[in-house]
Amino acid sequence: MKLRVGFQLTYACTQATPAVLMMNTHPSMAQNVLEADRISFDPPLSFTHYYDAFDNLCTRIVTPSQGPLIVATEGVLDVPDMQETYPADGSQHPVESLPVDCLQFLLGSRYCETDLLSDTAWRLFSGVPAGRARVLAICDYVHGHIKFDYRFARPTRTAFEAHSEGIGVCRDYAHLAIALCRAMNIPARYCTGYISDVNLPPPYADQDFCAWFDAYLGGTWQTFDPRNNAPRTGRVLMARGRDAADVPISMTFGDADLIKFKVICEPHE
Incomplete structure (x- = not known):
């Protein structure tokens, strides 16, 4: 089953503020990705990626000094169309x-x-x-x-x-x-x-x-x-x-308030 995922988040910025974002699908989902959920910014700004101690993909930015910042992404993944099941072995380890x-x-x-x-x-x-x-x-x-x-x-x-x-x-x-x-x-x-x-x-x-x-x-x-x-x-x-x-979706080191958001997770034709 093809699943479209993504979001559009709007932040109100009053000063240039460093931030770390965890807004992409986890690297462990790589084999499921049909269209990568590349992150975008409006207005455009520079960014860098890194992986943290838990292998989460993180994005470093500095927000604009004023006005709204829109952060968005959208991707398509191939996921099972059946409900989740548990592995056969559910034993507890000493x-x-x-x-x-x-x-x-x-x-x-x-x-x-x-x-x-x-x-x-x-x-x-x-x-x-x-x-x-x-x-x-x-x-x-x-x-x-x-x-x-x-x-x-x-x-x-x-x-x-x-x-x-x-x-x-x-x-x-x-x-x-x-x-x-x-x-x-x-x-x-x-x-x-x-x-x-x-x-x-x-x-x-x-x-x-x-x-x-x-x-x-x-x-x-x-x-x-x-x-x-x-x-x-x-x-x-x-x-x-x-x-x-x-695992905060966004971790800001100063003023940058989330004022609007929309999340997408739906079947994709």
């Missing part, structure tokens, strides 16, 4: 046998306070069989515990706060599930990107960037989505890291 690069995803991070949620995790999930069954139980719990509401979105909300408040948006679902998994010695990493509405019944909400997480089970990173808590068709990764602090 900590001592985990690959070294997984260990950082067992630790607490800016938005995922494993120390504050450890007792809760073990009380709720120690009786669930280790492995995928435990991760799915965590997703079920988070999906039922948090009420989704854009009106109460807060960029500083942590996993512990999301659990205490019982409300949030997709990043809060992901952060809470990640923290609970890590507390149960399951490596988990934060993911952000596009999720299509293909194979879902209407009505459809306006598209937005979405968050989910990967858990390391059976020797592979496997995708889980506590916000939707159901398989989806057409999930496209943009960036991943320990939590949302590692």
